[in-house]
Amino acid sequence: MTLPRHAWRGGVRVPRHKNLSNTEPSRAPPLPARLIYPLRSHIGTAARPVVGPGDRVLKGQCLAEPDSYVSQALHAATSGTVRDILDYPVAPGDVMTASIVIEVDGEDRGIDPWPSLPADADGDAIQRRLTEAGVIGMGGAGFPSHVKVREGLTRTVRTLIINGVECEPYITCDDRLMREHAAEIVAGARWLKRAVNAGECFIAVEEDMPEALAALQAHPAEGVTIGTVPAIYPAGGEKQLIKLLTGREVPSKGLPIQAGVLMHNVATARAVYAAVVEGRPLTSRYVTVTGGMTRPGNWRALIGTPVSHLLQEGGWRGGDQRVIMGGPMMGMALCSLEVPVTKVTNCLLVQEAAPAFLAAMPCIRCGECLRVCPVQLNARALYEYSKAGDLDAAQDLNLFDCIECGACAYVCPSHIPLVGYFRAAKAAIAAAERRQRAAAENRGRYERHQRRQAADQAGSATASPLPAAAGEDREALRAEIAAAVERVRARRAASEPPDGERGGPA
Amino acid sequence: MTTVSSGASSPHLHQATSVALVMRRVLVALVPTLIAMFYCYGPGALMQWLWAILVAHAVEALMLRWRGLPLQPHLSDGSAAVTATLFALAMPPWAPWWLTVLGLVFALALVKHAYGGLGHNLFNPAMGGYVFLLLCFPVAMKAWAPIDAGHAAPGWIESLVRLAGGASSMADGYSGATVLEYTRTQLRAMKMLSEITAQPVYGMLGDRNAQWVNVAALLGGLWLLWTGVIRWQIPVAALAALFLTAAAFHLADGDRYASPLLHLFSGATMPGAFFIATDPITAPGTPRGRLVFGAAVGLLIYLIRTFGNYPDGVAFAVLIMNGAAPLIERHTQPRILGAPA
Amino acid sequence: MLPWLLLAILGLAAGLAVTRPARGGRDDAALAEKTERIDALLPQTQCGLCGYHGCRPYAEAVARGEAAIDRCPPGGAATVAALADLLGVEPLPAPVSPPARVAVIDERLCIGCTLCLDACPVDAIVGAPRLMHTVIAALCTGCGLCLPPCPVDCIQLRPVPAARGAG
Structure with a gap:
């Protein structure tokens, strides 16, 4: 019995590099500290x-x-x-x-x-x-x-x-x-x-x-x-x-x-x-622990194991190579090697040679990114909008349907880090939405604050959650504050005598 | 403006490709066409090409300096060489040196760099430069092959003299016409197509000379398709539209309208379909957009050739559609996976 | 003659249509709606840096055409651009945004006077009479309006830690 196959557009054939790590049976590493x-x-x-x-x-x-x-x-x-x-x-x-x-x-x-x-x-x-x-x-x-x-x-x-x-x-x-x-x-x-x-x-x-x-x-x-x-x-x-x-x-x-x-x-x-x-x-x-090391292969790793432990077992002697968590297409380069293996960590890849990252050239609009996109996004236009900061236009072109698979950047002859631009644009949109939400909440609290103050001034004590401001005698309150201020001034003078800048209130 | 540096983000693998490689492949694909030009028009074609390459790189370097961009990697990306080659192919092989200089300065300084340089130009630079010359120096731009087969193509020395501007290109038999122009003027003189095509200027497929250039361009274009530098939509749509339109007119009145084969293998049809219309910078990037763009180019080529005032319509057709490319792309966005039906 | 006349009339009509102020521009309801839409684009810090007492008064002034659109420092370039877009005017150079800050109450010095509670426009300070007050950092807009009323100067504005916002 075989599986059904329906039409699917996009995608790219990438070199596999699989037999580097899949020929040996999996191994169990010694317990980490x-x-x-x-x-x-x-x-x-x-x-x-x-x-x-x-x-x-x-x-x-x-x-x-x-x-x-x-x-x-x-x-x-x-x-x-x-x-x-x-x-x-x-x-x-x-x-x-x-x-x-x-x-x-x-x-x-x-x-x-x-x-x-x-x-x-x-x-x-x-x-x-x-x-x-x-x-x-x-x-x-x-x-x-x-x-x-x-x-x-x-x-x-x-x-x-x-x-x-x-x-x-x-x-x-x-x-x-x-x-x-x-x-x-x-x-x-x-x-x-x-x-x-x-x-x-x-x-x-x-x-x-x-x-x-x-x-x-x-x-x-x-x-x-x-x-x-x-x-x-x-x-x-x-x-x-x-x-x-x-x-x-x-x-x-x-x-x-x-x-x-x-x-x-x-x-x-x-x-x-x-x-x-x-x-x-x-x-x-x-x-999978693979790439530039003496013993690449698969480890039955305990969840929580520090990444460095597996790399050492794999025979990596350290150096200035980059360690990538995940695969080369979607993985993230690690800064610290003490981060733990989690339930979703599938691979640690030591990039064999530092990749020769060429400076990005201008987009020549070849359209290969569109051709390989598995979601049929117009990556080229998305890049232009993301770069220019036109986030509305990017959203209209379905920026959030991007799965960040990296196929577009993989084939880009201009070596433009497309996925990086898309991530930055998504983050900027999320930040703008957070700001928008915060503004709406600020406004709600501000309006309640205004209503309350208006009610206080109208003398309706029941409307105020702050009895101190309205309920008590203001004169008494003022006297109490003056006394407290004196106490603070005395305490401050005792504890920090040379502090002339932050003396008492004007 | 957001800037993301390379290597900061996944993917950490990259296909072995670059702008320079793409441009180099285009140049390789143009080699058969250059050889055909040499075969048909003699050493003048080669000299014209070498001169254009030289001038284009000088202009490009000057423009990069002026814009404050480093010469590396921008000068060696091959884009100036491609522009120069396409421009040289369009030029009459015996045009004087200053004509090429003027055309390339216009092409690179105004059509390309004034719009923001590589990747940002709205119009194809080579065709922009060519049309500029065609409009300003119409007579000099007609210095093509001699109409009767009696003349041999000028040799090395004579070509060099002509390039140096030593002989007026329009004074003698070299101010010939291409088959497309000849056909049109003869048809307007109310001659029957069957009489006209008996002239020696006609070859098996189309123009006695240009047919070989077209065959060579077709071969180069097929290789580009095979390597994936260009995609099939634009050339197929352009050639199909040209062929079908020409066939329809030819079937309706075979004495007044030339055969579709003549159109496919004369003038700049094949170089246009495979090398000029496919310039990705000035064409739509969406698959459907490319079909629309290509078909419109093919249709316009026929209309301009048959009813317009210029012998060949490729440059005009491509430039007109260049202007429409952003609009076409906007209205041919592909349906994304999971979009509401 | 007739075509010329028609053309002239058409041109006049088009000219009027273009130059006419926005529909109902003098209408109270339209003004209120415009104010509402302007207010929705402001960051609602209520900081008063624009010279008005809060975002709403500034929005009203902009709607009436009395204030320029570049008066909101916390909103920065984004707000100027959004206002220019909404009002159909040319964007102005954006004012310099102050660095993101948050008010912090020195707990050793606070005397529990409740004066800052009243001053905070967005209710980001909690406290009760004679009890220590504290700023809810997540709600604080860093406007600094709580500083002047404090009798013991125990409130400071500190830069927002960089990690905030990531969570």
Whole structure:
């Protein structure tokens, strides 16, 4: 059985560099000295810690609970002691984020796994288990899986897609995972399919992943179709893969469920299996560590491991090369190498040679960016508007539908950092909207303030929330203030005698 | 104005391509056309080209200095060489040196740099310069091949003398006409097409000389398509529109309207369709926009050739549509993925 | 003759249409609506740097044509551009925006007089009589109107930390 293929426009073939890291089986690195768990991930609200400094924690023990519907639970990946909860740099951009830091004791003692769910468990039970186990989308966006399941419980899911289309160059963590844990992925897919009562289920891999395809096909399952899609970047993008496999389009600014689709990454499907059947929370993942190093490959890394630990295990001796978290097309260059691996970290790429970044030339309007855009955006016009600061025009041309896949900048003969311009424009629009909201709130408070003062002057004491200003005798108040001012002046004179500038009030 | 520096943002990979590479490929694709020019019109064509290259780079360097831009990488991006080559192909091979200088100064200083330089010009510089000369020096610009086959093309020495301005280009047999102009004047003299085409100025496909130039340009253009430097929409639409219009008129009255084959392989049809109309800077970038643009260029070429006052319409057709390109692009935005149906 | 006459009439009509002031320009309701739309473009800091007592009075003055559109420093170039766009006039050079600042009350010195509570136009200061007051940094517009009334000079304007706004 093969997967359906519908027309899909755009995309570009990029050199793959996959066999640098996908030929060897995955390895487990030695335990790192400490693990770092940022409470906030980039989607949803921060988790609420349930442990404190000094607490002993065991492998699998819950460290933080979801604080809202769109939030995730965190679990210790090995045993140790909570050293502190403090601000720690987290990728991308080394943003200081409140994080739980655990000192690893090296004993790796764990708690008992939860009992597996009965085979006839309903969607609600599966959803609760996924919430409890902290399963989130491991493909990159990190959307909590239980939220997707909830969407599927309340709306009709025609197609469930398990995404093994690892279209970014260099990254092979899903490839290796599929080769080594195909049975669990297929089983996880069946649990997800049952949870949301999906009409059909596709597991898609790329054409040039024959080993992964064979491994998956060795575990045929009722109602699950396993097949390939063309190896064109970015065929693994959510909206692109949905269009490719179902012919349906996710509405602009909409969610896949609006096209009757739920999509999960293959690693997420395996995490679902682990949570539901093995009763284990999500505490580790496959991470590709590749590029300029002696032992590139895939690691079964504990969530929270500092990036530097994996790079050292990979045989990177340091230097002035750039380390990129994620793939070369969409990843972010790291500033600090102490940032932790999170549930969405799929790859650490050391760029083999410092890329010769040519100065950008003027746009020659060749239109290649338009041709490769997987959303059919007019990237050239968007660039012109973004650069000129005409943000309204950029929004009219659907700036916010840009998925920042980088295909346009990849083919640009003028070497213009198009994605950078689009990100800057999006950030500027978001900032303008924040300012606009703040102005509206200021105005509301200002108007209430004015009304209150008017009421005070009219002598209506009941309208004032400030009895001090209206209720009490103003003369008495003034005298009291004068006395207080004297006290402050005396105190100030005693504590800072030479301070002449900031004496008393005029 | 926002500025984002290269390398600050993903992607961290880049295709092995550059503006200079694109321009170099265009130049390589023009080599067969240059050889055909040499074959048909003798050394004058080559000298004209070399002179144009020299002048264009001098003008470009001066303009860059004046605008305060570094010569590197702007002078070596190849854009001036492409403009010079297209301009030289359009020039009569025996035009005096100052004509080329005037045309290229107009093309580069006014049409290109006055609008903001590479990437910002509204009109194709080579065609702008050519049309400027055509309007100001109409007689000198007609110094094409001798009409009767008895004359041999001038040799090296004579071509050099003519380029140096030593002989008046319009005084003798070299002030010939191209087949398009000849056909039109003869038709206006109420001759039948069948009589006219018996003249030796006609070749198998079109103009006895220009047909080879057109075949060479077609080959170069196909190579550009294959390498992906240009896309199919503009040349296909332009040639199809020209062919279909010419065919319709020819079928209606075969004695008054020349055959579509003549139109395809005479004048500057092929260089126009593959090298001039496809100039990305002055054409729409959207796929549908390129179809509209190309079709309009093809139609205009036919209308100007047949009903206009100039022998060839390629330059005018392209310039007119250059002006309309932003408008066309605006109204042919592609439907984005997920847009409401 | 007739075509000339027609042309003249057409030209006159077009000229009138172009030069006529905006529809209902003298109408009270139209003025109020115009004020409303101008006010919506102002940053609502109520700082008074424009010379008017708050954003609304400035908006009214602009609507009446009494004030220029370049008087709002906190709004900067963005506000000038938006006003020029709304009113159909040429944008003026933007005033220099003051650096983003936030008021901070020195808790050791505050005597709980509540005078700054009244002065703050956007209710960004909380407190009660004889109890320490504090500024809600997220709501403070940095206008500095709370500084003059303070009898003990315990309020300072400090630069906004760079990270703010990222969260």
